[in-house]
Each structure stands twice: as structure tokens, then as C-alpha cells.
Amino acid sequence: xxxxxxxxxxxxxxxxxxxxxxxxxxxxxxxxxxxxxxxxxxxxxxxxxxxxxxxxxxxxxxxxxxxxxxxxxxxxxxxxxxxxxxxxxxxxxxxxxxxxxxxxxxxxxxxxxxxxxxxxxxxxxxxxxxxxxxxxxxxxxxxxxxxxxxxxxxxxxxxxxxxxxxxxxxxxxxxxxxxxxxxxxxxxxxxxxxxxxxxxxxxxxxxxxxxxxxxxxxxxxxxxxxxxxxxxxxxxxxxxxxxxxxxxxxxxxxxxxxxxxxxxxxxxxxxxxxxxxxxxxxxxxxxxxxxxxxxxxxxxxxxxxxxxxxxxxxxxxxxxxxxxxxxxxxxxxxxxxxxxxxxxxxxxxxxxxxxxxx
Amino acid sequence: xxxxxxxxxxxxxxxxxxxxxxxxxxxxxxxxxxxxxxxxxxxxxxxxxxxxxxxxxxxxxxxxxxxxxxxxxxxxxxxxxxxxxxxxxxxxxxxxxxxxxxxxxxxxxxxxxxxxxxxxxxxxxxxxxxxxxxxxxxxxxxxxxxxxxxxxxxxxxxxxxxxxxxxxxxxxxxxxxxxxxxxxxxxxxxxxxxxxxxxxxxxxxxxxxxxxxxxxxxxxxxxxxxxxxxxxxxxxxxxxxxxxxxxxxxxxxxxxxxxxxxxxxxxxxxxxxxxxxxxxxxxxxxxxxxxxxxxxxxxxxxxxxxxxxxxxxxxxxxxxxxxxxxxxxxxxxxxxxxxxxxxxxxxxxxxxxxxxxxxxxxxxxxxxxxxxxxxxxxxxxxxxxxxxxxxxxxxxxxxxxxxxxxxxxxxxxxxxxxxxxxxxxxxxxxxxxxxxxxxxxxxxxxxxxxxxxxxxxxxxxxxxxxxxxxxxxxxxxxxxxxxxxxxxxxxxxxxxxxxx
Numbered sequence: 025x026x027x028x029x030x031x032x033x034x035x036x037x038x039x040x041x042x043x044x045x046x047x048x049x050x051x052x053x054x055x056x057x058x059x060x061x062x063x064x065x066x067x068x069x070x071x072x073x074x075x076x077x078x079x080x081x082x083x084x085x086x087x088x089x090x091x092x093x094x095x096x097x098x099x100x101x102x103x104x105x106x107x108x109x110x111x112x113x114x115x116x117x118x119x120x121x122x123x124x125x126x127x128x129x130x131x132x133x134x135x136x137x138x139x140x141x142x143x144x145x146x147x148x149x150x151x152x153x154x155x156x157x158x159x160x161x162x163x164x165x166x167x168x169x170x171x172x173x174x175x176x177x178x179x180x181x182x183x184x185x186x187x188x189x190x191x192x193x194x195x196x197x198x199x200x201x202x203x204x205x206x207x208x209x210x211x212x213x214x215x216x217x218x219x220x221x222x223x224x225x226x227x228x229x230x231x232x233x234x235x236x237x238x239x240x241x242x243x244x245x246x247x248x249x250x251x252x253x254x255x256x257x258x259x260x261x262x263x264x265x266x267x268x269x270x271x272x273x274x275x276x277x278x279x280x281x282x283x284x285x286x287x288x289x290x291x292x293x294x295x296x297x298x299x300x301x302x303x304x305x306x307x308x309x310x311x312x313x314x315x316x317x318x319x320x321x322x323x324x325x326x327x328x329x330x331x332x333x334x335x336x337x338x339x340x341x342x343x344x345x346x347x348x349x350x351x352x353x354x355x356x357x358x359x360x361x362x363x364x365x366x367x368x369x370x371x372x373x374x375x376x377x378x379x380x381x382x
Numbered sequence: 383x384x385x386x387x388x389x390x391x392x393x394x395x396x397x398x399x400x401x402x403x404x405x406x407x408x409x410x411x412x413x414x415x416x417x418x419x420x421x422x423x424x425x426x427x428x429x430x431x432x433x434x435x436x437x438x439x440x441x442x443x444x445x446x447x448x449x450x451x452x453x454x455x456x457x458x459x460x461x462x463x464x465x466x467x468x469x470x471x472x473x474x475x476x477x478x479x480x481x482x483x484x485x486x487x488x489x490x491x492x493x494x495x496x497x498x499x500x501x502x503x504x505x506x507x508x509x510x511x512x513x514x515x516x517x518x519x520x521x522x523x524x525x526x527x528x529x530x531x532x533x534x535x536x537x538x539x540x541x542x543x544x545x546x547x548x549x550x551x552x553x554x555x556x557x558x559x560x561x562x563x564x565x566x567x568x569x570x571x572x573x574x575x576x577x578x579x580x581x582x583x584x585x586x587x588x589x590x591x592x593x594x595x596x597x598x599x600x601x602x603x604x605x606x607x608x609x610x611x612x613x614x615x616x617x618x619x620x621x622x623x624x625x626x627x628x629x630x631x632x633x634x635x636x637x638x639x640x641x642x643x644x645x646x647x648x649x650x651x652x653x654x655x656x657x658x659x660x661x662x663x664x665x666x667x668x669x670x671x672x673x674x675x676x677x678x679x680x681x682x683x684x685x686x687x688x689x690x691x692x693x694x695x696x697x698x699x700x701x702x703x704x705x706x707x708x709x710x711x712x713x714x715x716x717x718x719x720x721x722x723x724x725x726x727x728x729x730x731x732x733x734x735x736x737x738x739x740x741x742x743x744x745x746x747x748x749x750x751x752x753x754x755x756x757x758x759x760x761x762x763x764x765x766x767x768x769x770x771x772x773x774x775x776x777x778x779x780x781x782x783x784x785x786x787x788x789x790x791x792x793x794x795x796x797x798x799x800x801x802x803x804x805x806x807x808x809x810x811x812x813x814x815x816x817x818x819x820x821x822x823x824x825x826x827x828x829x830x831x832x833x834x835x836x837x838x839x840x841x842x843x844x845x846x847x848x849x850x851x852x853x854x855x856x857x858x859x860x861x862x863x864x865x866x867x868x869x870x871x872x873x874x875x876x877x878x879x880x881x882x
Contacts, residue, residue, distance in 0.1 A: 130823070134821070143824070146820075147827055160845075163852075165837045167851050168833060168837070168851050285713075289823060294826050
């Protein structure tokens with residue numbers, strides 16, 4: 025992988041945190057009916073803690089200070105090309121998943137009476153433009169976006185303080201242990217950011233281990249906190265909303281401003297934009313690893329066409345939409361790309377090193 | 383990606399092709415003078431005075447109006463004409479003149495006809511002697527110039543009332559008077575094939591990065607331009623190559639600001655004939671700083687800085703947000719206010735977006751007309767514009783009164799940060815169109831694209847958005863806030879500390 029441009033570990037931390045928090049706030053409880061609202065708070069906290077077990081390969085990569093493509097390079101250039109392509113496809117799937125939720129959100133909440141096609145295509149074009157500026161620019165944008173994200177949530181949560189009521193919380197494990205387990209599993213399976221970290225690692229400078237640990241702590245604490253606010257503000261009604269965080273923001277009031285949902289949606293779209301740009305950039309870098317003759321800018325244009333086409337087709341196909349949000353599919357992808365492949369590569373590398381020494 | 387909007391400076395072709403080779407001076411005085419007359423043609427201001435001195439033909443050549451006449455007569459012509467004891471002729475005579483007769487004046491030797499002509503045009507008196515294949519040039523320049531006055535575009539309340547002038551030598555003197563140290567270097571580079579404009583690169587050698595200085599010098603030298611009549615000509619060669627709404631070069635008309643920038647490790651580019659110095663590298667946040675900030679007390683400066691940042695956001699986003707709120711997001715403003723807005727907007731015949739764009743368009747026309755007119759006429763244009771557009775348009779029901787407030791507010795706030803007027807005026811229109819088409823969400827995406835655009839600019843290795851991104855805590859004491867000199871003076875704030 026091209027290691028010329030470098031970002032600091034804190035900038036990567038910002039990008040990954042924005043990415044993960046976006047996944048948190050775009051959750052849709054209607055996909056998991058018959059689960060008590062307190063279980064969401066518990067599952068976010070517990071899921072976050074348990075996900076550390078699945079991040080062991082990522083910890084080893086950080087400790088070795090070598091990315092996935094660096095490990096594959098030491099095995100064979102052909103393996104690097106193959107791994108680069110399959111990881112590119114994985115991140116492409118992940119972009120589809122992110123943009124599918126955004127598309128649904130835009131069509132259901134933002135422009136319910138208009139076609140969202142133009143908006144989505146222009147947003148994807150803007151994300152591709154941002155990706156074309158490279159990792160350094162995105163790293164800096166990510167840190168500013170995180171600042172906006174946190175500030176806007178502070179404003180929204182502050183404006184909701186009077187509606188906060190613990191009585192709105194249902195008893196924990198009211199529906200048994202199984203639904204909680206499903207939620208915990210879902211939380212873990214939607215945390216695919218370590219895969220991006222293992223790919224981008226050669227381009228990061230600074231104390232990455234510390235940043236990664238802080239990232240885990242921040243995502244668990246911030247996500248749990250906003251879930252606590254959500255559930256104690258909306259109560260069981262939160263579980264009947266398509267996008268409960270939006271419904272929560274609708275209730276907020278700050279000074280003369282009646283509703284703060286525009287602020288939340290703005291933050292939401294900004295985060296989605298940064299996340300998509302980051303993923304597009306990673307895919308372009310991975311593909312340029314395999315297809316050396318094609319320029320990164322050409323790949324980005326090519327990706328714009330593919331992503332736009334898929335999102336537009338998907339918005340008209342319920343089957344594709346459901347497949348994209350399927351827990352089973354996401355679980356398989358998570359286990360494969362965050363755990364299995366990185367772990368297998370580490371094992372192969374270890375055996376090779378031992379063989380060479382002998 | 384988007385190569386078509388990149389400033390592809392490297393591909394600018396040289397309008398005159400390859401430079402002509404320089405011709406050495408002839409031994410014969412007549413041939414030299416004939417060549418000069420052929421080149422200068424019928425120009426009335428090129429004066430030739432040929433005399434016989436101790437039996438040898440000599441000729442003074444000068445450009446009328448470019449020399450100080452008294453100096454020419456008293457310091458050059460009279461001593462030479464009155465000198466009786468020339469030991470030898472021709473070459474030895476010229477050597478004797480330069481070393482003994484007019485030794486008190488700046489002198490330079492020219493060995494080619496092109497150099498001799500360049501010196502004549504620069505205001506030097508050039509002395510040709512028959513039988514000598516070089517000439518002596520005496521520095522008696524004295525062209526008409528503006529005296530040092532208050533900076534017109536960078537006015538300060540408590541700062542110095544001195545601004546740069548068109549003469550770069552005076553400008554350098556203004557810098558030297560403030561920084562009396564040998565580490566202040568001022569190097570001259572000539573650029574512009576025809577104009578031969580002198581560009582002075584000033585920096586403090588113990589603070590500016592050598593690579594940055596060399597990079598700037600090489601960019602100026604390699605600028606393939608026929609004429610350079612202002613610092614703006616060199617700007618695209620020195621700015622970021624990747625398209626950015628915000629320039630990576632600053633400008634100042636004030637010597638005190640220029641010195642402060644050099645003290646932080648920046649490089650100053652002063653173009654002869656321009657009262658503005660370019661500053662490289664420049665940070666986005668510096669657009670919000672003035673010299674008065676350091677003369678006022680810190681708490682007041684902090685307040686002013688916050689106001690400036692707020693003004694920038696109002697100037698860029700307010701009209702777009704107004705359109706977005708009126709068109710898509712009526713729910714976020716209080717009910718009573720939205721009723722008032724709806725009543726006002728309902729009596730106008732145009733959609734809010736068209737109305738806002740139209741009024742801003744008219745405002746820009748009035749501003750531009752007032753700017754180029756004589757001062758008294760300019761004021762009249764402004765008053766007529768304000769009355770016609772403001773009062774009459776509202777009375778006639780063409781424009782809603784709240785919209786006029788928005789226009790006035792965004793116009794006034796855009797002058798709070800004058801260095802950013804150009805991008806602000808352009809972006810305002812962009813966000814008006816986005817706000818009217820996609821609402822606040824479109825504006826958010828547009829703002830994020832703008833943020834990426836600023837974050838991507840990395841001129842001379844210093845990110846444009848630093849010290850915010852990448853975050854540099856040490857530099858934040860003089861950014862959104864300004865701390866007291868007791869703290870600012872403790873540690874040097876240098877530009878290379880922001881490189882990441």
C-alpha cells in the first residue's frame with residue numbers, strides 16, 4: 025500500500041469514532057421487535073466490551089505495526105492483490121449498507137414527498153470529491169466533524185434534560201436473555217472499523233495502541249450515554265420509531281428554536297459523508313494496489329458510478345435492501361474480514377518466519 | 383480527479399518563446415549608441431549626451447524622469463567633465479572615472495547591450511567610452527513615487543499609520559526600520575520577460591525554512607510571464623496547485639504586519655510597483671487577525687475574534703439558511719416568527735430563492751459600481767442603490783422586508799473579514815442555490831465539501847487549517863482567543879511548528 029501520506033493516530037481515531045457513532049445513531053429498532061428499551065443500553069455497553077475479544081487480531085497488527093497488505097506482501101505479491109480486491113469488495117458492501125440507511129432516512133424523513141435520487145447521487149459525488157483529496161485532508165476533516173458531532177449532541181441532550189425520566193426505562197432482561205444476546209451480537213457485528221484500521225495502519229503515525237483503546241472506550245461510553253438519553257426520553261415509544269434518534273431530536277427545544285432535528289440531521293449527513301469518503305478512499309487505495317496501471321482518480325470516478333447505480337437500484341428493491349441490513353450477512357462479513365482473514369494471515373506469517381529461521 | 387479545475391501552472395506556455403541571447407558590447411562607441419537608438423527607436427525620454435573628453439569620445443545615456451537630475455549633474459557629469467588629469471585613455475580612462483572621479487555613487491558594470499539597456503530603463507546613468515567593450519552605470523535613480531501614507535485597505539485604530547508604497551526599496555526600508563538584525567534577508571529576483579520586474583523576497587534566515595525560501599524563489603524565477611505589473615500576477619504560481627476556495631497566500635499593506643509574519647517564519651514577497659506584500663505560507667485563521675488585536679487588551683481581542691468568525695459564517699451561510707428555512711424547514715423557528723415571515727413572503731411575486739439571488743446580484747452590482755467610481759460619486763451610487771433596492775422594492779412589494787435584512791446583514795458581515803471577501807461573495811451564491819434546492823441538508827454537504835477543500839490545502843507543507851486541524855494546542859493561545867503578551871512572549875510561535 026502506498027505509505028507516502030501519513031495521518032496521525034488521533035485523526036484516524038476521529039474518523040473511526042465518527043464512523044462507529046454514525047452506525048449507532050442510524051440504528052433501526054423496528055428490525056428487532058419485542059425487546060425492552062433498557063436492553064439496548066445494556067447491549068451497547070456489553071457489546072462494546074465483548075467486541076474487544078474479536079479485536080485481538082487488530083491489537084496484534086497494531087503491536088507489530090504492520091498492516092494487512094504489508095503481511096501479505098511478505099507472503100506473495102499475488103496474495104496482496106487478491107486480499108486487496110476482496111477487502112475492497114467488503115468495504116464496498118459496507119458503503120452500500122451505510123448509504124442504504126441514509127437513503128432510507130432521507131426518503132422517509134428529509135424529503136418524504138420528493139425523489140431522493142438526485143440528492144443521493146450528488147452526495148456520493150461530493151464524497152468521491154472528498155476522497156480524491158487524500159487521507160490527510162480526510163483525517164483533518166474527520167477531526168473537525170467529530171467536534172461538530174459532539175457539540176451538536178451536547179446541545180441536543182442539554183435541550184432534552186427536562187424530558188429525561190428514568191421511569192421511562194423498562195426492567196432489564198424483561199424479555200429474557202435471548203433478545204439481549206441478539207442485540208449484543210448485533211452491536212459487535214456492526215463494529216467493522218478495526219478492518220479499516222488494519223488496512224490503513226501503514227499510513228498512520230503516532231501512538232496507535234493508545235488511540236485504539238481510547239476509541240473503544242469512547243465509542244462504548246458515548247454510544248451508551250446517547251442510548252440512555254434516548255430511552256429515558258422516549259421510553260418504549262422509541263422502539264416504534266423508524267429512526268428514534270431523529271424522533272428524540274424533534275422533541276428538543278433550545279431557546280427560540282422549536283426543534284433541533286435539523287441540527288441532528290445535519291450532523292448525521294456530515295458524518296455519513298465523511299465515513300463514505302473514508303471508505304471510498306480505502307477502496308481506491310486497495311484497488312490501485314491490484315490494478316497498478318489505473319490512477320486512483322479514475323478508480324474513484326468508477327466507484328462513483330458503481331455506488332450511485334447500486335444505491336438507486338437498491339432503493340427500488342426491498343430484497344436487496346433487506347439483504348444489505350441482514351444480521352446474518354453482516355455477521356459473516358464481520359467474522360471473515362475483522363477476525364478470520366487477519367488472524368489467518370498472522371498465523372501464515374508466523375509459520376513462514378519460523379520456517380525461514382530454521 | 384477534477385483535473386480541469388486545477389491550476390495547471392506548469393503548462394502555461396511562454397508567450398515570447400526562448401529568450402534571445404545577450405550581445406556583448408562593441409568596442410566602438412558609435413556602434414553601441416546606434417544599437418541602443420535602434421532598440422529604443424523614437425522614444426523621446428531616452429537621452430544621449432555625447433562629448434569629447436581629453437580627446438576620447440564618451441556618451442552618457444539615461445532615461446528622462448527616471449533619474450534625479452541634480453544628482454546626475456552634480457555627482458556624475460560635472461566631476462567627469464571638470465576632471466583634468468586623465469592618466470590614460472579608453473579602458474584606463476573609464477576605470478579611472480569609476481574609481482577616482484565618481485567614486486561616491488553606486489556603480490555597476492555592464493558587459494552586454496541588454497544589461498546596459500536594462501540599467502538605462504532602471505534609472506541609472508550609463509557611461510560609454512569609445513574603444514571600451516563595457517560600460518559603467520551610475521545609480522542616480524529618482525523616479526516619481528508616492529510618499530509613505532496610511533495603509534488604505536488595512537486600516538488600524540492603534541497600529542502604525544504607515545503603509546507600503548509602490549517603491550519596493552522604500553518598502554524594504556520600512557521593514558529594516560522595524561527589524562534591525564542581519565538575519566533579515568532581502569533578495570532581489572527579476573521576473574517578467576518584457577517588464578523585467580524586480581521582486582524582493584524577504585525573510586528571517588534563522589526562522590524561515592530554507593526549503594520554503596528556495597521553493598518560492600524558484601517559483602518566481604520560473605514564472606513564465608511576459609509582464610508582471612502586480613503581485614496578483616505571481617499569485618497563481620505561488621499558491622496551492624490544487625484548486626482551493628481559500629488562498630494559501632496572504633497579502634498585507636502594512637509593514638508592521640509583514641514584520642510580525644516574518645518573525646513567525648513566513649516569507650514576504652514584495653513586487654516592485656505594488657503596495658501589497660504577499661505572505662507565504664499563510665493560515666486560514668490569519669484572515670481573522672489584525673495588528674490591532676495585539677494593541678488591544680486580550681479579553682477585547684478575544685471578543686472581536688469571536689465576532690469575526692461569527693461574521694464569516696453569517697456572511698457565507700445566512701442567505702442560504704434563510705432560503706432553506708423559508709422553503710423546507712419552517713418547523714425550526716418559533717411559530718410567531720414563521721407567521722410573520724410567511725406574511726411578508728406571501729406578498730412578493732417571486733420564490734424566496736430567486737428573490738434572494740436577485741437582490742444579492744443587485745447588491746454586488748451596486749458595490750462594484752461604487753468601488754470604481756470617484757469617492758463622491760461612489761457614495762451617491764451607494765445611497766441610490768440602498769434607497770431604490772431597499773425602500774422602493776419593499777414598498778412596491780417586490781421584495782420582503784426580512785429578506786432585505788438578511789441581505790444587509792450578510793453584506794455588512796462580509797466586510798468584517800475583508801481578506802476573505804472574494805471567496806465569501808462567491809460561496810454565498812453557491813449556498814443560496816444549494817439551500818433553495820436541498821435545504822439545510824444540502825448546505826451541510828456543501829459545507830463539508832468546503833471543509834475538505836480547506837483541509838486539503840497544504841501549501842509549503844503547512845496545512846491551511848492549522849492549528850485547528852491538525853490540532854496544535856500551543857498555537858491556540860493566539861487563534862480563536864488571544865492570551866496576554868506575558869504568555870505569548872514566553873515562547874516563539876513559528877509556522878514550522880504547525881507542520882504535520
